[in-house]
Amino acid sequence: MKIICVGRNYAEHIKELQNEKPAEPLLFIKPDSAVLPNKNPLVLPDFAQDFHFEVELVIKINKLGKYIETQFAHRYYDEIGLGIDITARDLQARLKAKGLPWEKAKAFDNSAVVSREFISKTDFPDLQNIRFSLKKNDTIVQQGHTAKMLWQIDELISYISRYFTLKKGDLIFTGTPSGVGKIQLNDVFTGYIEGKEMFRIKVK
Numbered sequence: 172m173k174i175i176c177v178g179r180n181y182a183e184h185i186k187e188l189q190n191e192k193p194a195e196p197l198l199f200i201k202p203d204s205a206v207l208p209n210k211n212p213l214v215l216p217d218f219a220q221d222f223h224f225e226v227e228l229v230i231k232i233n234k235l236g237k238y239i240e241t242q243f244a245h246r247y248y249d250e251i252g253l254g255i256d257i258t259a260r261d262l263q264a265r266l267k268a269k270g271l272p273w274e275k276a277k278a279f280d281n282s283a284v285v286s287r288e289f290i291s292k293t294d295f296p297d298l299q300n301i302r303f304s305l306k307k308n309d310t311i312v313q314q315g316h317t318a319k320m321l322w323q324i325d326e327l328i329s330y331i332s333r334y335f336t337l338k339k340g341d342l343i344f345t346g347t348p349s350g351v352g353k354i355q356l357n358d359v360f361t362g363y364i365e366g367k368e369m370f371r372i373k374v375k
């Protein structure tokens with residue numbers, strides 16, 4: 172199982188990091204060892220100082236596919252969950268400045284929070300009208316709306332499958348909306364899709 176992450180899929184988040192809007196989706200991969208086991212607290216590693224949360228809608232692939240056309244992409248997933256793409260922002264900035272790959276800043280152990288439960292996509296009347304959010308302690312820090320994605324879910328699946336064969340169980344992190352910020356010791360992060368609690372993670 173692998174995680175394919177989409178970077179810069181919401182215009183406001185591109186602005187807050189002062190990045191350029193890409194002409195095509197930006198992709199990177201996290202290995203299966205990046206998944207934080209459910210029930211485990213998040214323990215921040217010692218190789219960076221500035222860890223950021225990025226809440227993202229997560230798509231679970233349900234069958235093998237390659238070169239999937241956008242119009243058929245909906246057949247490749249049944250369920251939608253929520254996750255946090257944990258990013259070592261200071262390390263990422265150093266790697267970016269040197270033009271080096273991001274893996275150490277993005278794909279390290281426990282850098283992917285994934286909700287235990289997923290929601291059937293048939294529970295949503297419109298996949299382009301899903302709202303999700305992240306609470307840090309008692310404050311809502313990020314609010315996302317799939318209508319504001321630069322590339323919609325089906326377009327992402329089609330694009331990704333040109334490069335990476337999608338397999339049953341693979342996860343797609345669809346990009347973060349604005350509001351990313353620092354993770355601190357003892358923070359509690361709670362994620363919601365349409366008001367339903369999807370995960371609760373403690374930082375230790």
Ligand code: ZN
Nearest residue numbers: 225256346347
């Ligand atoms: Zn991300």
